[in-house]
Amino acid sequence: MKMIVFEEVDKSFGGRKVLRNLSAVCCGGQITSVVGPNGCGKSTFLKLAGHFMLPDSGRVTIKEEDMVLQGEELRMSLAYMSPELRFYPRLTALENLSFFLGLRGIALDGRQYEEVLERVGILPEAVKRTRVGEFSTGMRQRLLFCVMLASKADIWLLDEPGANLDDEGRAMVLREIKRGASEQKLILLATNDSRERGAADEAIDLSGN
Ligand SMILES: Nc1ncnc2c1ncn2[C@@H]1O[C@H](COP(=O)(O)OP(=O)(O)OP(=O)(O)O)[C@@H](O)[C@H]1O
Numbered sequence: 449m450k451m452i453v454f455e456e457v458d459k460s461f462g463g464r465k466v467l468r469n470l471s472a473v474c475c476g477g478q479i480t481s482v483v484g485p486n487g488c489g490k491s492t493f494l495k496l497a498g499h500f501m502l503p504d505s506g507r508v509t510i511k512e513e514d515m516v517l518q519g520e521e522l523r524m525s526l527a528y529m530s531p532e533l534r535f536y537p538r539l540t541a542l543e544n545l546s547f548f549l550g551l552r553g554i555a556l557d558g559r560q561y562e563e564v565l566e567r568v569g570i571l572p573e574a575v576k577r578t579r580v581g582e583f584s585t586g587m588r589q590r591l592l593f594c595v596m597l598a599s600k601a602d603i604w605l606l607d608e609p610g611a612n613l614d615d616e617g618r619a620m621v622l623r624e625i626k627r628g629a630s631e632q633k634l635i636l637l638a639t640n641d642s643r644e645r646g647a648a649d650e651a652i653d654l655s656g657n
Pocket residue numbers: 461462466484485486487488489490491492493638
């Protein structure tokens with residue numbers, strides 16, 4: 449089982465301390481929500497968890513049975529989804545999907561594409577024909593979720609995964625994160641959505657930071 453361990457982590461931007469002496473443990477098989485008001489450091493917490501950003505002091509480690517994961521093994525364990533991510537707007541959705549999965553060495557056959565697209569509620573025909581620049585924001589969000597599901601990562605770092613989704617899309621997100629946790633994936637969920645917060649097994653509240 450994978451674990452993410454924060455030990456006495458401090459993080460500041462331009463003299464403003466965002467995270468102060470933060471210690472926390474997130475475990476595989478659980479949904480851990482990261483909550484608190486706008487600007488309290490939820491996205492920063494996820495970026496530190498994924499090693500996309502380094503702490504000023506303290507330590508963030510990803511472990512499996514006491515072994516600290518590093519390099520390629522660490523990279524392949526992680527899937528990250530954030531409103532900051534962008535697709536190539538002039539490529540079709542299918543071209544974008546194949547490109548981003550290809551970066552991880554994953555090639556899906558037609559049936560596998562259909563299966564994962566159905567899970568996120570995108571019609572396979574739309575994926576072949578439509579450039580991502582013509583997708584609605586909600587459709588792009590579903591496509592981000594699709595890349596994550598197909599990535600085979602077992603740590604999901606989800607920054608507001610329900611953003612821009614309709615009720616059915618938000619229900620899909622809840623269904624998939626619960627399924628992910630039941631498959632022992634480690635799920636970190638930065639969110640202000642009450643239903644997503646309600647689905648979590650554990651919560652890290654950054655409001656007092
Ligand atoms: N790369 C950066 N450079 C400078 N300041 C940053 C950077 N990243 C985050 N910050 C600042 O750190 C603080 C925390 O930002 P963060 O995005 O982690 O908050 P958040 O809780 O995710 O907010 P929201 O709920 O609005 O998404 C904010 O004041 C933000 O402006």
